[in-house]
Amino acid sequence: MSSTPIGPADASKTPRYAGLSTFARLPRIEDVGETDIAVVGIPFDSGVSFRPGARFGPEHVRASSRLLRPYNPAQDFSGWEAVQMADAGDIAANPFHIHTAVEQIAEAATELGEHVDRILTIGGDHTIAYPLLKAISAKHGPVAVVHFDAHLDTWDTYFDEPITHGTPFRRASEDGFIDRTASMHVGTRGPLYGKGDLEDDERLGFSIITSEYVEEHGVPAAMERLRQRIGDRPLYVSVDIDVLDPAHAPGTGTPEAGGLTSRELLRIIRGLADLNIVGADVVEVAPAYDHAQITGIAASHVAYEILTAMARAIVRGRGE
Ligand SMILES: N=C(N)NCCCC(=O)O
Numbered sequence: 118m119s120s121t122p123i124g125p126a127d128a129s130k131t132p133r134y135a136g137l138s139t140f141a142r143l144p145r146i147e148d149v150g151e152t153d154i155a156v157v158g159i160p161f162d163s164g165v166s167f168r169p170g171a172r173f174g175p176e177h178v179r180a181s182s183r184l185l186r187p188y189n190p191a192q193d194f195s196g197w198e199a200v201q202m203a204d205a206g207d208i209a210a211n212p213f214h215i216h217t218a219v220e221q222i223a224e225a226a227t228e229l230g231e232h233v234d235r236i237l238t239i240g241g242d243h244t245i246a247y248p249l250l251k252a253i254s255a256k257h258g259p260v261a262v263v264h265f266d267a268h269l270d271t272w273d274t275y276f277d278e279p280i281t282h283g284t285p286f287r288r289a290s291e292d293g294f295i296d297r298t299a300s301m302h303v304g305t306r307g308p309l310y311g312k313g314d315l316e317d318d319e320r321l322g323f324s325i326i327t328s329e330y331v332e333e334h335g336v337p338a339a340m341e342r343l344r345q346r347i348g349d350r351p352l353y354v355s356v357d358i359d360v361l362d363p364a365h366a367p368g369t370g371t372p373e374a375g376g377l378t379s380r381e382l383l384r385i386i387r388g389l390a391d392l393n394i395v396g397a398d399v400v401e402v403a404p405a406y407d408h409a410q411i412t413g414i415a416a417s418h419v420a421y422e423i424l425t426a427m428a429r430a431i432v433r434g435r436g437e
Pocket residue numbers: 166167243268270282283357359371401
């Protein structure tokens with residue numbers, strides 16, 4: 118798409134708090150022609166092991182994104198002025214049958230991916246990363262994954278069930294959706310079931326930047342390790358908002374103490390901006406436990422940084 122993109126509603130003409138709720142007040146996909154980047158919601162939380170409520174994440178993050186502005190000074194770039202972004206609405210996923218839900222998600226993401234260059238998904242619980250990785254790897258081959266999360270999410274089963282929000286990256290690794298030489302968790306912390314969890318995790322292809330590592334060595338060292346491991350491979354970024362400390366993201370289902378600050382997370386994501394982010398999700402926002410939109414605003418800013426990085430990658434690819 119090369120003509121001038123259609124941007125969000127102008128906040129100096131239509132008040133920010135007016136109008137239909139789309140991410141950042143972007144146009145709906147049906148209201149624009151060709152779209153470079155689609156933001157899509159997946160209101161699904163049937164995979165949770167503790168507090169439910171992430172099914173209301175997409176509408177909450179959209180509502181919390183109304184104050185975003187076009188120019189991102191931290192990346193010196195105006196994403197939606199450079200490429201066409203649009204809100205593609207929500208993917209309908211069966212809340213009563215998780216196997217059907219993941220098929221629906223994989224199909225809908227594959228179909229959307231045929232029409233747009235990149236997709237940023239707003240969840241929903243972390244289960245959705247599994248079908249999203251299926252769709253993205255069908256397009257690009259096995260992708261490098263940077264997974265921001267308090268949790269490993271490479272556990273095997275819960276109640277003997279293989280598809281849950283604690284297991285998506287194990288299933289994705291077993292199914293060959295991820296590049297086992299180039300994937301990483303960031304922000305991991307807290308109690309595990311046993312030491313074997315870490316051995317399994319390594320075997321499944323992940324190395325780990327713990328929350329403590331970020332505190333000890335700082336954001337630049339973390340960014341350097343990420344760049345070294347990923348290189349120029351196609352990169353999928355999955356952000357579980359519980360990577361943030363509960364002080365920065367109370368509105369989530371499985372909170373763990375000792376997490377990143379939102380400032381640290383935003384900086385690390387910006388550090389990925391010169392890599393090739395081909396797809397991303399922001400998951401596990403559960404508004405019932407949120408206060409003053411703390412979690413929703415953090416998630417909307419994370420999504421904004423990722424969208425900016427994606428737009429820059431598209432512009433680089435065009436040789437502009
Ligand atoms: N993906 C998230 N947020 N949490 C996974 C927690 C799995 C457990 O209860 O052990």
